[in-house]
Each structure stands twice: as structure tokens, then as C-alpha cells.
Amino acid sequence: MLVRPKAGILDPQGQAVEGSLRQLGFAVGEARVGRVVDLELEATDAASARADVERMCEQLLANPLIESFEIELEGA
């Protein structure tokens, strides 16, 4: 799961990272900092796994007021 601050939401952590990268001499644009959650999950098929993970994101892993999420599935 990739959880990130929604567009338009002030991201002070991203701003701090952006400033540091510029100080190091990298000519970067805007930086935004999110969070990656790797999760092992047993499921019968990809659709049910995705549905489970969506519910996890909605209930705990992301706050819909400020964060959006993306889900990536990898089969074992």
C-alpha cells in the first residue's frame, strides 16, 4: 500500500526534504512524503485480496481527510 498526502494538503515533511535536497545541490521541484506498507496476506484470489486491503486502508492505514492510497498486489 502506498499512502500519501492528498494533493493540496500542506506537507511540511515534504517541504523539509525538498529544502535539504536543494541544499545538497539537486535542482528538484516539489517533494511529497508518503508511507509504504508491505503486507503479507493469504487470499484465494487477487480481487478478494484487493477488497481486503482497501478496507484496511479505509479503516486504519489512511485517513481519508488528508491521505489517498494506492494498492499494488504481488502474487507469491
Add this chain to the structure above:
Amino acid sequence: MSERRPQVAVIVFPGSNDDRDAAWALHALGADPVLVWHGEQELPDVAGVILPGGFSYGDYLRCGAIARFAPAMDAVGRFAAAGGPVLGICNGFQILCEAGLLPGVLRPNRSLEFICRDARVRVENADTKLTSRCTVGQNLTIPVKHGEGAWFADDDLYAELVALDQIVLRYEDNPNGSVHDVAGVCNREGNVLGLMPHPEHAVDPLLGSADGTFVLASLIDAAREWAQALV
């Protein structure tokens, strides 16, 4: 009867650190505090609830995001839904927002620095159960100490809260970058209040300010009324 000391629960999460201060302040102001472990399924016989400050679950994931699933939070939710007075201070405010008992969310301070200093807040709504001892426009000096205290709501939600008079406290000198200087909000019914400043640290002039008394004494009044209504 009206002078009876009401019992007020202080919920203790792993990582709470202002629970004892809240209990001390409640006792000093005329209530009997009851520390309640977060794993309890039911609240004891109390007439008010404080969710104290601290760093429940190490602030992992988002502040308050994990504590909201504590068994005691279900009981707090039922108590709040019935109309009982609930006060969330700092981490308690964060937990109430994550639990959906209060609107909005607390985000990292704009400065990314932990802030620990007195804050001046202005009372915007004195009709809630937790601000009945205040007057609108009153300035209170109450300390803040937080790294993630910037309350946020999008424009639509904020407009709705203003229309419903749910913005209860605003900073005179915004320390953390909260939208529209918001320092405290209540639920629609006015029996649940969350605020980032710590009234329990401002209950005696020796502590630098006794202005926190206005909030905590309001809670104790509300608890006393709640206890009487149940008799």
C-alpha cells in the same frame, strides 16, 4: 447534592503521560478521578470522561489512529452518544478525531518542531458542556506541548463547522499552523470537546496560569449534572 464530587474517568492508554496530571487537576477542582485502563470493555460508574495527553502507541502510523480501536473507546463512544461529557486533551483530541467522534484531523506542526509553551486561545463558543464557565471572546492562557497539533479540515467541512458553531477555541497566536487558527472543536451536540492546549497544566497560579480551570470546571459541572440526571 449539587456539591457532590462527580466521578470522572481518565482513560489510560499505553503511552499516555498526562493521565496523572489530569487526575490531579480533577481532584483539586472537586471531582473524583478514576483511572480506566484502555483494555476495559465498560466504563465504571462515571459521569464524565477525559482522554488525556501523551503518545498512545508511540504515535505510530498517525497520532491516535491505533488508540481509537481500544476496547475502552467503544465504551467512550457509547457514553458520548448518550450525551455524557467527554474532553479530549492533546493526544486525546487526536484520538477523538481519528475515532470520528470529532471532526477533522491533527497533522504535524507546520514548523515540524515540537512546541512547548504557553498559548493564548480565544473562546468562540461558551454554550458547550465543556466551556459553560467561559464567556465568548474570553482569552485563556494554557500551555501547549505537541509535535502534531495542526488541526485540519477541508474548506467544505470547515464551513459546515463554523455554521454549526463547532469551532470552540482559536489561537490568538497560532503556534502550529492549524487551519483558521483552530485550537479546539466540539461535536454537533456540544458534549464532546477536543483541544490541543493542556488545561490540566494550568489549574493553579503557581503553574503560571489557572485558566485551564475554566474548561475543567465546566467538565465537572457537566458531570455533576449528568450524574443527577441519571438518578
